[in-house]
Amino acid sequence: MAKKKVKKAKAKTKAAAKKVVKLKAKKPAAKKAVANGLPRPSGKPFGQAGKALDGVKILDFTHVQSGPTCTQLLAWLGADCIKVERPGVGDITRTQLRDVKGADSLYFTMLNHNKRSITIDSKHATGKQILDRLIKHCDVLVENFAPGALDRMGLTWEYIHKLNPRMIVASVKGFGPGPYEECKVYENVAQCTGGSASTTGFRDGPPLVTGAQIGDSGTGLHLALGIVSALYQRNRTGRGQRVLCAMQDGVLNLARVKLRDQQRLKHGPLTEFSQYGEGIPFGEATPRAGNDSGGGQPGWILKCKGWETDPNAYIYFITQAPVWEAICDLIGKPEWKTDPDYAKPPARLPRLKAIFATIEEWTMTKTKFEVMDLCNAKDIPVGPILSMKEIAEEPSLRKTGTVVEVDHPTRGAYLTVGNPIKLSDSITEVKRSPLLGEHTEEILTKVLGYSAKELAEIKTSGAITPPEKPAKAEAA
Ligand code: COA
Numbered sequence: 423m424a425k426k427k428v429k430k431a432k433a434k435t436k437a438a439a440k441k442v443v444k445l446k447a448k449k450p451a452a453k454k455a456v457a458n459g460l461p462r463p464s465g466k467p468f469g470q471a472g473k474a475l476d477g478v479k480i481l482d483f484t485h486v487q488s489g490p491t492c493t494q495l496l497a498w499l500g501a502d503c504i505k506v507e508r509p510g511v512g513d514i515t516r517t518q519l520r521d522v523k524g525a526d527s528l529y530f531t532m533l534n535h536n537k538r539s540i541t542i543d544s545k546h547a548t549g550k551q552i553l554d555r556l557i558k559h560c561d562v563l564v565e566n567f568a569p570g571a572l573d574r575m576g577l578t579w580e581y582i583h584k585l586n587p588r589m590i591v592a593s594v595k596g597f598g599p600g601p602y603e604e605c606k607v608y609e610n611v612a613q614c615t616g617g618s619a620s621t622t623g624f625r626d627g628p629p630l631v632t633g634a635q636i637g638d639s640g641t642g643l644h645l646a647l648g649i650v651s652a653l654y655q656r657n658r659t660g661r662g663q664r665v666l667c668a669m670q671d672g673v674l675n676l677a678r679v680k681l682r683d684q685q686r687l688k689h690g691p692l693t694e695f696s697q698y699g700e701g702i703p704f705g706e707a708t709p710r711a712g713n714d715s716g717g718g719q720p721g722w723i724l725k726c727k728g729w730e731t732d733p734n735a736y737i738y739f740i741t742q743a744p745v746w747e748a749i750c751d752l753i754g755k756p757e758w759k760t761d762p763d764y765a766k767p768p769a770r771l772p773r774l775k776a777i778f779a780t781i782e783e784w785t786m787t788k789t790k791f792e793v794m795d796l797c798n799a800k801d802i803p804v805g806p807i808l809s810m811k812e813i814a815e816e817p818s819l820r821k822t823g824t825v826v827e828v829d830h831p832t833r834g835a836y837l838t839v840g841n842p843i844k845l846s847d848s849i850t851e852v853k854r855s856p857l858l859g860e861h862t863e864e865i866l867t868k869v870l871g872y873s874a875k876e877l878a879e880i881k882t883s884g885a886i887t888p889p890e891k892p893a894k895a896e897a898a
Contacts, residue, residue, distance in 0.1 A: 464847075473500025474848035478653065480504065481560040482537060485513045486585060487609070488594040488669065489566030490533040491642030496562075496649065497536035498841040498850045504556065504865055505534065505856065510543040510734050510888025511857040511858060525833035531855040532838045535828070540865045541886050544575045548885035553577070555870045557585045561662075562649055566594035568606045579664055590652045590662040594641050598668035612637030616673025621680040621712045625697060628711075641672035679716045683708040694720055699772045718816065720774050724782040725853040726790040732869035734812075737790045739781055739797075739806040741774075742768045751786040827853045862886055 441557070463470040478501040482493040490513070496504040507513055511620075531535040534641075543549040547556050557563065563582060565572050567742040572578075583587050596607020598871050605611075606843035613619050614632045623630035634640075639750065648665035656662060683692055691698050702801070715721035721740040741749060746767075750758040758764035763773065770777060790806035797804045809817075814837055819825040826840040831854075866872045866880065880886055 425807075432566070441800055464753060468783055469845045469849045471589035472732065473581065474845055475500040475650075478502070479560040481556050481563040482506065483563060483565035483567070483572070484594075485566065487529075487533060487638035488642045489564055489645075490515075491639045491651070492594070492645040494535055495643065495646045495843070496564075497705075497788040499560075499662060499845070499848060500844070500851070503537040503540045504560070504861075505537045505551070506542050506556070507539055508542065509859070509886055511541055512539070512541070512757070516858060522833045525830070526855065526857070527794075527835075527838060531828075531830060531836065534855035536851075537856055538861035538865060539859055540862045541859035542862075543885050546850070546883070546885040548880055548883040551578060551854070551881070552866070552870065552885065556580055556856070557589060559798075559869060560586075561653065562590040562592060563659055564645070564649070565594045569595055569604050583662065586662070588660065588662050590649060590656065590665060592645055592649045592652070592665040593666075593671065594667050596669050598666065598671055600623055602670075605638075609635055609637040609669075612641070613671045616670045617677040617680055621677060621708050621710055624712045625702070625710050627710070636676050637669045637673050639667045643666050644672045644675065644772065660831070680708045693768075693771050694718065696774050698723075699774045705813065713738070719743065720770070722766060722778040724785045726785050727788055727791055727888045729786070734807045735790055736807040737785055737793050738807070739778070739785065739793075740803045741770070741777065741781075742803055745800060745802045747859060749781070749802055752796060752800060752802070753781050757781065773895050823850065828852055828854050828865050830854045855864065858885070876886055 442489040462897070475496060477497070480493055480496055480501045482489075482505040484490045484493055484504050484505070493501075493503050493505070500747070505513075513530055513534070515533065518527055519529045520527045542552055544553055545733050557577075563577075571628050571880055579591055582591055595603070596611065597603050601614075607615075610631045612620075613622075613636060614629070616637065618636060619629040619631055622632055645665065645667040646666060652663050660763045669767070685705060686692060687706075687708065692703050692708075695704075695709065696715050697709060697711070711724040719740050719742045721738055723736050724739050726735045726737050746765075747759045750756055750764075755764075763769055782883070794806050812827060813819065815823070820827075823840040824842060826838055827835055828836050828838055838852065840852050844850075863877065866877055866886075867874075872880065884890075
C-alpha cells in the first residue's frame with residue numbers, strides 16, 4: 423500500500439515537473455510574439471496587410487476645402503469617413519464652379535474621395551438622435567463650420583465628450599482665440615493674415631496671394647496630423663481631446679522663414695535679397711522678395727527658349743555655392759571662377775541681378791527641359807516652371823498615383839491629385855466621391871443598426887430628406 427502511494431506521488435511529481443518544463447518552454451515563445459508590447463509583425467506581403475487607419479471611424483462634418491482636405495487624407499489612409507450633409511443641399515461645393523450640368527463639381531469630387539455620404543438635418547429632433555448614435559459609434563468628429571455653429575446644433579464639446587469620452591473633436595477655424603476668433607474665414611483671408619501675402623509679390627507691387635491653397639489645404643493637412651496624434655495619445659489615456667487648427671496659424675507655420683527674416687532685420691539688411699544688391703534700403707518689416715530664394719542660396723526665375731509665346735517657358739535657377747564653378751563653365755563664363763568679384767558668395771551678393779541676367783542669356787538659348795537636363799548632369803539645382811497641363815500629362819506622376827484618373831457615374835472620368843503621402847504598407851486606392859446621401863440607408867441600417875421599421879419612421883420624419891416645397895395653390 424505504502425509502496426503504491428510512493429509510486430503515485432513520484433508519478434505526480436514527474437507530471438508536475440513535465441508541466442513546469444512545458445510552461446518554461448512556452449515562455450520564450452510568448453515573449454517573441456509580443457516584442458515591446460507590440461503585436462507580431464504581419465506575415466502578409468507589404469501593401470496587403472490593410473491600411474494604416476483601418477478601424478478608425480470619422481464623423482465628417484466638414485465642408486468647402488480645409489476640412490474636406492483633412493478627412494480625405496484620413497480616408498485615403500484607411501479611415502471610414504462618414505460625411506454628414508444637409509438634406510437636399512449638401513456641401514456647398516457640390517454646385518460651385520460646376521463644369522458639367524447636373525453633376526457634382528470638380529471642386530467637390532476632388533476633395534471628397536473615399537468617403538460615404540449621409541444626409542441628416544442636424545437641427546431636426548430625429549436628426550439629433552441619429553447624430554448621437556454616430557457620435558457614440560465614431561472615434562473622431564471633424565468640422566470646419568463658422569465659429570459657434572457646432573454649439574448651436576447642440577453639439578458642444580461637453581455634450582459630445584459625455585456621450586463618448588473617447589471622441590476626438592477636431593476643428594478648423596479662421597483664427598485662434600483672440601480679437602478675430604468669431605470671424606468667418608476663407609483661403610485668401612488666411613493668406614493675408616498669416617504673413618504670406620505681405621511677403622509675396624514684387625517689392626514695387628501690391629501684396630499677392632499664391633495659387634497653392636496654403637490656408638485651406640495647408641490647414642487641413644495640419645489638422646490631419648493633430649488628429650492622428652490625438653488618436654495615438656488616446657491609446658495611452660483612453661480619452662479623446664479637442665484639436666484646433668486656426669488657418670492664420672497654419673499659414674504662419676508655412677511662412678515661418680519670413681518671421682525668421684523679420685528678426686534678422688534688426689541686425690542689418692537681408693543680404694540675400696536682390697533689394698540689397700540694388701542698394702534699396704530695408705523698411706521695418708520683411709519685404710516682398712519677388713522670386714528671390716527663401717533660403718541661403720540665391721535663386722531667380724529665368725526665361726527659357728520660347729518665353730515670348732509660352733507663359734511657362736521659365737526655369738528657377740539656384741546659384742548654389744558648392745556648384746558655382748560648374749555653373750561658370752556651363753554658361754560660358756569660366757573667368758568668373760577666379761574673378762574676386764564673382765568667385766566667393768559674399769562678393770556675388772551685390773551683383774546678383776547682373777549675374778542672373780548673364781545666366782538668363784544662356785537659358786534663353788535652351789528649352790526649360792534642356793536646361794534641367796544640362797544643369798542636373800552637373801548637380802546644379804534648377805526647377806522648370808511646369809504648367810498644370812504639363813503636370814496633368816506627366817507619365818511619372820500617373821505612375822506613382824500622384825495624378826489619378828477616376829470614374830464618376832454622373833460626370834464621367836476626371837483627373838485628380840491622389841495621395842501625396844506614400845506608405846509602403848498602406849497603399850492608397852482613390853475611390854470616387856459619394857453622391858449626396860448615397861450611403862444614408864446603408865449607414866443607418868448597417869452601421870447604426872436601425873431596423874427596417876425605424877428606417878421607415880426616420881424617412882417620414884423629415885430628418886434625412888429635404889423639406890418639402892409648399893404645394894402650389896390650385897388655380898381657382
Ligand atoms: N443640417 C442642418 N444645418 C446644417 C447642416 C446640417 N447637416 N450643416 C450645416 N448646417 C448649418 C450650420 O449649422 C450653420 O447654421 P447656423 O449659422 O444657423 O448655426 C449653417 O449651416 C452655415 O454654416 P457656416 O459654417 O456658417 O457656413 P457659411 O457658408 O456661412 O460659412 C465658412 C462658410 C467657410 C466661411 C465658415 O464655415 C467658416 O468660417 N469656417 C471655418 C474656417 C474655414 O474652414 N474656412 C475655410 C473653408 S474652405
